[in-house]
Amino acid sequence: MSDSIGLNRLRENSKQDILNLCTVLLDLLETILKNPKESKHRRLPLESDLISNKLMPFYGGLEILFEVGFEDGDDYIYLPDNFDHKIVSKFCDLLKKIHVENTEKSCTRNQSSICASTVDSKKSQSGLKNLKNLSFANRLDQSFNHVMIYEDADLKQKCLEKIPVSRLKSSANSKYLSYVNSNQDAKPFDERDFLVLELLDWFKNEFFRWINQPECQSCNSNSKMSFLKNDKPNFNETTWMAANVEVYKCSNCQILSRFPRYNHPGKLLDTRGGRCGEWANCFCLVLRSMDFDARYILDWTDHVWCEVYSESQKRWLHADPCENTLDKPLLYEHGWNKKLSYVIAFSRYECLDVTWRYSAKHKEVLKRRNECDEIWLVHYANKLTNKRIHLVNKQNRELRLVAEIVEFLTPKVAKKGEDVGRQSGSLQWRISRGEIKAVNELCDGFRFKIEKVPFILKYNTAKNEYLKQNEVVKDWKSLVFNYSNIRHKVEQDWKMCYLEREKGSLLGYAEWYFCLCTKTKINLTFNWTVFESGEVKLILIGVDDSGKKISEINLDKSNLTSPKDSLIQFKYLDDKFSINLNDKIKNLTVRTELHKGSGQNAFQHAQLFRQSLVDTDKYLLVIEFI
DSSP states (O other): OTTOHHHHHHTTSOHHHHHHHHHHHHHHHHHHHHSTTOGGGGEEETTSHIIIIIITTSTTHHHHHHHHTOEEOSSEEEOOTTOOHHHHHHHHHHHHHHHHHHTTSOOOOBTTBOOGGGOOTTGGGSSSOSHHHHHHHHHHHHHHHHGGGGGOHHHHHHHHTTSOHHHHHHHHHHHHHHHHHHOOOSSOOOHHHHHHHHHHHHIIIIIOEEOSSOOOTTTOOSTTEEEEEEEOOOHHHHHTTOOOEEEEEETTTOOEEEEEOOOOHHHHHHHOEESHHHHHHHHHHHHHHTTOOEEEEEETTTEEEEEEEETTTTEEEEEETTTTEESOTTIIIIISOOOOOOEEEEOSSOEEEOGGGGOSOHHHHHHHOOSSOHHHHHHHHHHHHHHHGGGSOHHHHHHHHHHHHHHHHSOOOOOTTSSOOOOSSOHHHHHHTTOOSOSOSBOSOOEEEEOSSOEEEEEETTTTEEEETTEEEESGGGGOSEEESEEEEEETTTTEEEEEEOTTOSEEEEEEEEEEOSOOEEEEEEOEEEOTTEEEEEEEEEEOTTSOEEEEEEOOTTSOBOOTTOSEEEEEETTEEEEEEOTTOOEEEEEEEEEEOSGGGGGGSEEEEEEETTOTTOOSEEEEEO
């Protein structure tokens, strides 16, 4: 209990107030232990003398009750019937110890020390004057204390051993040099900014994984897992700061599996999975381990991310590891449809309300901010900051703060990339939270116009580039017409690459669109790989002059020819489709769909164009019009 927020805050009172608080709390808690079945001792009205005059006006009083296990009621707080007797007893022992430490100090009546029995009535009306402010203060305290974990030298070293530092620095350097050669920015980014991008990409695509529900501990399936209940953490789970444990039941083998929501980044370096809380928690440690000035960002509408200070830009950059996104602060309000209220930043030396960076609708946000007093929030955040401001150069921090306030007051307009829905979590989960606007990530994109033949389009996964006739076009997304939930994946350990579904998505697809201005035949090489129950479909869609779909056919490698009455005829031979089109078809769409798979890695069980990173001259997608 040495890290108890309530006990630490209790010690901030005057000596006499500490004695009075200990006496009041001990009397209450010991009465509860002696009469555990009498609920009247465990239900405390907020208007009672005990709460309003003896506990609420002083630091730590109510915080300790919440740590003991008290919960909010409408106009009261209460300790549930199944409270933990050991925790209550432990707090009694600690309070007795604190009382003994302060016994020799007398109660003095001066400006800095006021006894509980003589507290000015005005004091209870200011500062932590109501349960809302107190509840808010508890959340601020918890996160402000939590971020100090990132400063542990041994933990940083453990983290560094997990990061491929040399590889990421080399990649950042290469991209930075390329950027420098073509840069026209008024305020150019530096190599450290590029390193943040590399860390984000590595963390999302190689290191951490999203967990909607755990795999069954018996049959390793997660498709059959259903949520059963929330449970209290056991001793081992509590050691790693798990405040809650989700319990799931496998409908296949009836086994129960626990999903502890660990809050210790050291444990997360081993489990390497979770939801946004675990992602941001662990990535903040990654940033601090790489000597970036980083913040842990808590959004009151249920999301968490990071910020990193850019020396080149002289400002804080939003960094969301779940989304592999840097410097897109309006993403949540503009892209996810979030109704933001409070967004608070925590670092080793400050606590700051940064809501205004993440919204372009300040008036609407202000109307939703009713969980604490605005003036109190400013003062309380400053009070926390003043406790640790000595850990940073005060002048530098003040210059940063001035620049930050100017940024907050500057009107904002959403830029490219801030209008997309959430990418992390299953599609169903994202839609249910209202955090995704549409399934399509690109709609009505690139259209090829085939005016003369021969025309050849090729794609190489290792280089992630097309060869369109003799023109090189970077990135697989550049020439597609539509796509959704598809990404380019590089496995550095296996030295392989491919296109796969986004984590958590049930369907991924991509389409290439061709306007046929001349009569043509087509040779199509289209390579895919499946594992477990993964499935890939390859579909040709024919459209006439009016835009009406007149033919659709699956290209199946197990069926060597198409039905004779189809407007699209094909033969499959030597890993290649030979395709003949009816003259009525004036536009052709080549569509591929990635489905199914098993377990938590289902998204990886259907892959397109899988090849070695050294196969830079091999093309597994070839569309040839002849």
